Amino acid sequence: xxxxxxxxxxxxxxxxxxxxxxxxxxxxxxxxxxxxxxxxxxxxxxxxxxxxxxxxxxxxxxxxxxxxxxxxxxxxxxxxxxxxxxxxxxxxxxxxxxxxxxxxxxxxxxxxxxxxxxxxxxxxxxxxxxxxxxxxxxxxxxxxxxxxxxxxxxxxxxxxxxxxxxxxxxxxxxxxxxxxxxxxxxxxxxxxxxxxxxxxxxxxxxxxxxxxxxxxxxxxxxxxxxxxxxxxxxxxxxxxxxxxxxxxxxxxxxxxxxxxxxxxxxxxxxxxxxxxxxxxxxxxxx
Numbered sequence: 001x002x003x004x005x006x007x008x009x010x011x012x013x014x015x016x017x018x019x020x021x022x023x024x025x026x027x028x029x030x031x032x033x034x035x036x037x038x039x040x041x042x043x044x045x046x047x048x049x050x051x052x053x054x055x056x057x058x059x060x061x062x063x064x065x066x067x068x069x070x071x072x073x074x075x076x077x078x079x080x081x082x083x084x085x086x087x088x089x090x091x092x093x094x095x096x097x098x099x100x101x102x103x104x105x106x107x108x109x110x111x112x113x114x115x116x117x118x119x120x121x122x123x124x125x126x127x128x129x130x131x132x133x134x135x136x137x138x139x140x141x142x143x144x145x146x147x148x149x150x151x152x153x154x155x156x157x158x159x160x161x162x163x164x165x166x167x168x169x170x171x172x173x174x175x176x177x178x179x180x181x182x183x184x185x186x187x188x189x190x191x192x193x194x195x196x197x198x199x200x201x202x203x204x205x206x207x208x209x210x211x212x213x214x215x216x217x218x219x220x221x222x223x224x225x226x227x228x229x230x231x232x233x234x235x236x237x238x239x240x241x242x243x244x245x246x247x248x249x250x251x252x253x254x255x256x257x258x259x260x261x262x263x264x265x266x267x268x269x270x271x272x273x274x275x276x277x278x279x280x281x282x283x284x285x286x
Contacts, residue, residue, distance in 0.1 A: 001033075008038060013044045014043045019052055022053050025059070025060055027063065037049060039073055039076075048078075049064060050092045051090070054105075055095045058107060068111075074111050075093070076091070088119065089118065090128075091114065093105060093108045094117070097141070098129075100137065100249055100272070102137055102244055105137050105141075109140065115141055121160060124154075126142075126164045127164060130176060135244075136250065142179065142183050145183070148184065163185070163189045164185065165177060165187070165200065166191035166203075170207075172207075173214075174213050191203060204217075231252075232258050233253060233258070233262050234258035234259070234262035247272050249272075251269075
């Protein structure tokens with residue numbers, strides 16, 4: 001830079017130097033390049049600098065985010081995508097939810113990112129969160145009873161043929177389904193499958209025969225367990241600040257001592273949301 005290098009040069013993916021530095025989590029480079037960054041620039045696939053930071057690490061996002069807040073671009077939408085699987089309009093919060101980045105999602109929400117934004121296909125942050133089955137982010141997005149952040153009408157919106165409860169069913173998470181139902185989601189939700197609307201209970205039995213508890217969530221005749229607030233997996237205490245396991249983001253603890261004490265029991269079930277997402281996609285899209 002001191003010798004006149006172009007800080008807005010583009011590589012073959014239309015990425016600027018700061019976008020490359022952000023993708024590689026090079027914090028010092030990001031700090032040096034940020035004053036010269038074009039915040040509205042997007043790469044060839046449509047991602048902005050904030051999208052890259054949202055799917056990366058919290059240290060880089062913490063540096064970049066204030067600039068986007070100041071410019072009023074915290075919900076900057078994904079641009080024209082060259083990749084068909086990435087619809088336009090995805091916000092950085094959606095990227096954080098899809099990547100199961102709890103710290104990043106929390107930072108974006110605190111900075112004013114919208115829980116209710118939708119991409120061009122009608123998906124909201126909840127859909128992306130449930131694809132990765134991050135219970136910690138789901139709690140973050142939904143809030144707690146009785147002050148839920150979403151109304152039943154928003155949770156049951158089926159204009160895209162896939163309300164959020166149906167997405168939770170596809171992920172195979174009975175806990176996510178129970179939490180959404182407690183917040184007001186309709187157990188009669190249906191999903192558009194091969195041109196027809198099919199009930200979640202039927203699909204759960206078809207795709208998750210090894211999880212009878214999942215289909216039971218949608219059975220009106222079944223006795224449902226009452227919703228209980230999150231609690232420490234070790235000591236069972238609730239009503240306090242809990243921290244999620246940094247790998248699975250599902251199991252929560254009240255302190256480091258409890259997490260260490262519970263590790264032997266938790267280890268066999270500790271699976272990253274990324275691995276869950278891959279496994280669920282392979283199973284559901286057969």
